């Protein structure tokens with residue numbers, strides 16, 4: 445647990461579907477401090493997306509509550525909430541018939557921002573996510589690579605200058621190198637913009653590399669949470685199983701370590 449007051453707090457949150465037959469989220473209490481990067485991992489159907497949708501008020505909990513900076517989200521106007529919380533979808537969620545500039549500018553437009561200001565903001569955001577302005581502004585989503593589309597998804601989520609970013613498997617569908625590059629770039633943005641981020645990922649290695657803290661979900665319940673080091677000390681068999689892959693990767697990657705402290709070829713410092 446962190447000592448600072450949480451920016452986002454789930455308190456005994458539950459959500460069922462199909463008349464109670466499916467307990468998607470089952471009595472989850474979880475805090476995220478301001479500036480923290482929290483990864484939520486867990487198998488398919490464990491309740492990760494439902495947890496995000498509850499925070500964003502896309503759905504309402506059956507019981508418990510979610511607060512942002514101490515305020516119950518149920519009391520916050522949904523438009524105001526979307527301004528405070530950026531949301532990045534796995535598929536990018538871009539509107540196919542709209543240009544990249546229009547996709548990125550949609551939230552400022554809905555908020556009544558004057559067109560000139562929107563155009564300037566779109567260019568600023570393209571720079572921020574490292575996409576060339578002139579090359580990309582007028583293209584359509586199908587004219588971009590998967591990685592570029594996800595960069596646009598991040599830019600669009602940042603358009604209204606939110607303090608909080610919720611990301612649902614944002615880099616899951618990308619090849620490993622692109623995934624790595626986008627993860628690193630996003631982590632840098634998280635820091636430089638002072639964001640608080642909750643990111644769902646299936647990939648424990650990605651969670652360890654990017655997040656300050658990791659929450660493990662299973663069957664709607666929060667099974668474990670902590671820093672990567674804390675989790676690696678967990679005796680829970682499922683947590684151990686999730687950590688199996690990164691452990692094996694780490695062991696195999698040992699062979700890439702320079703021997704006897706010698707500098708790697710190329711003389712990088």
Ligand SMILES: Nc1ncnc2c1ncn2[C@@H]1O[C@H](COP(=O)(O)OP(=O)(O)OP(=O)(O)O)[C@@H](O)[C@H]1O
Pocket residue numbers: 461462466467468486487488489490491492493494495
């Ligand atoms: N609108 C809905 N109506 C009925 N059941 C739902 C609904 N949304 C989610 N569920 C069910 O709730 C459970 C949790 O789903 P959720 O999407 O939160 O899991 P997840 O951990 O995000 O899975 P994945 O990693 O596959 O995206 C699943 O059994 C799912 O089928």
